[in-house]
Amino acid sequence: MSSAYLYSILATATIFTLLALALNIITGYAGQAMMGIAAFFGIGAYTAAIITTNGGNFLLALLAGMLVSGIFGAVLGVISLRLQADFLAITTIGINFVMVALFNRLKITGGTLGLTIKKPVLFGVKMNNTYFFYMTVILIVVLCLLLGKMRRSWFGMALASINNDPGAARSFGINVSRYQILAFTIGTAVAGLAGGVYAHRMGFISSSDFAFVVSIQAVSMVVIGGLGTLRGPIFGALLITSLPEILRFADDYRELVYGLLLVLMVRFMPEGLIGDDSPVWSALMKLWRKFVPKKKTRADLIAESVEGGR
């Protein structure tokens, strides 16, 4: 495998990792059934692409893609407050189809012909797959650090509470609607960022790049890896984007195997391959604990204090 080819796969894999992490904010952390993340991936992609093809700055274009996608996400968040979980799933699917239809029909998005985007220049260097890979890795690391901080904050506590039981969350002061809208806004903004990077890395985008299938792929990545964890979506994205390479020997059966994998996963391991309660992760943690003893948490100390006293 040539290194150029490897970097092309890696660039794709990392962009989809970013997209999976974005979806995970909405579905994994806040518990909202988002089935149309590709629409926002597309909004970010087209926004950024339109800006740079009109001579705009690459980094500013990425920011703009993030912003516009986030605004659309916030609007969807406001709408979604009125809907039950299943309605929300279908509405987001619908938004995906409607957006693709618009991308395909509107003049500004290039219609059926799509948009051709010149490879951007960043700090005097013309971006190629290798640079896109490094750039996306940096974005992922920064995002993970920010999300790690989020999970330890009251913001993270609010999302975890809402995800577990919105009624209970309200009873101890959490404005559920506000946090849901925030999760939608942040998640769709990150998806928009991923879209901007995607557009410039591909050099060409058309409406089919943001079809419902892409949303399903993102959902599969998050579910197969493990909803609501940081490692899950990353692992899931890397696995699914490299699956076509792994399954190269069975090229003709790819879709079949892909579908089968999805069914088997949710049937036997709905917590994901390396989700918190999955057998694989539990075993890994057990092994890890043999070398690194678990640091006792405050909760452990409290529990031990009474067990010892009895």
Next chain:
Amino acid sequence: MFLQQLINALTIGSLYALTAMGATLIYGILGILDIANAGAYLVGAYLGWYIYYGTGSIVLAFLLSMLAVGLLGILLQRAVYSPILAKPHTLSIIPLVAAVGLFTMSSDAVRLICGPNSKAYNLKFPVETLRVGNVVILPAWLMIFALTAVLLVILWFILNKTKLGLAWRATAGDAEIARVCGVNTDTAMALSYILGYGFAAAAGIMTGILYNSITPALGEVPSYKMLAIIVLGGLGNPMGTVVAGLIIGIAEVFLSVYTAIPIPKDAIAFVVLIIMLLVKPDGIMSRKNKV
């Protein structure tokens, strides 16, 4: 012209109603969005084609295909859906992912087994077209109307006049209470799947006859469109689904004929859906008004 379009719209609408009926029956009992119903629609269309060419009887094609696909439905319910639902704290997105997986599998399996090219039913009717004044009616349309009507009447009869149907309605109302009262909720689930998948198979065959072409991609459009229809119909409400199917059929035909909206025909269902959810978040015919 108007009348011609109306008849055209109603034909398509009743086909939609039948296609979405399976997903409605399944949602009513299991509360899951079963996209794989579109897989049943596809597999039904192909099975029907093989049986028709094997036996030369379209009646047999309908009956055997519906039965086989219905049984396949029960198998999937037992092997996949019920075990997933039995696990505690299942997110609503999890069964949906299973359904997407099953649908992907079925489309690809059909492509691998039956080949990627389209097949034609080439069903011969005694007359080519019927003419009533200015209005042209294809015999296939009449067949679709008649069959849909018959199937819906059978469904209505089963749900409202039989013990099985009582179990179904009780379970759809409140599964917990139904179980406590001694209703066999398992039977209700099986009924949903055999009827649901069977109806989808019939709808698949009718579509194949109407457009005289079936391909492995046949299920793609219905897979999402039926979701819009079942939501419009109030999720789990069979009557609402019929109304919603007709509305979408009419909206598609008339919006694409009489207006210049920049939305392709197949996305119209979702535009109607999104507008409707903004106005009335419970669906047009919501059965339960939750307090």
Next chain:
Amino acid sequence: MEELMRIEGLKMYFGGLKAIDGFDLVINKSETLGIIGPNGAGKTTLFNAICGVYTPTAGKVTFEGREVQGTPAHEMAKMGIARTFQISKPLSGLTIFDNVIAAAGVHEYTGIQSYFHKAHTPEIEDRAEAVIREVGLADVANKKASDVSLGYLRRLEIARALVTQPKLIMLDEPCAGLSNFAINEITELVMRLKEKGQSIVLIEHNLPITMKVCDRITVLSYGKKIAEGTPDEVKNNKQVIEAYLGEEDDG
């Protein structure tokens, strides 16, 4: 006695169903007030209408002199009205300790700013630990909420309410479905809170418990108050006896 909450002419209709139909009540500071009534009398609906889960159809609720009817549930919690749920609502994926921590953050959930504040600070952890020990959850503090029994979940409900340091705590059938032993423990806990001067409203189906812990009892039947008074007064009230005898299933 100082007044804490006043409810006047509260109505809660669902379509044609009059779940609460003109209800008046005064709750005083440091008082333990019981609300009893046959099944379906509207007790939980009353809680939901007071705590902001539902918006009342009509009526006035005053808390510490402020009109609060129709205020959303999360605002009510911030004002110092904490409630428990009859059907426990644990955060199943979190430990018992984190369940209590989550509730301890009642004043921290300010939106985007809450991103910049760490949840597990020593002060918050101390507060959570104190409450966990108070209600008897210490031995399961590190267990996931999905792995503990109903008795613990009921106590978790109380712990989450207490850790918000409420001015008024509203308990919705904290003893329902528990063993006699567990009921005694909960009753003792309520008595201890009462001694500390906590203002309590208690919905309870179990009459002996209500009689034992409450200073005053209000009887609700078909959405209306049919009696109110000290436990002894209520016990001998003819209407109350009828309402209860008229009910087949006395769980």
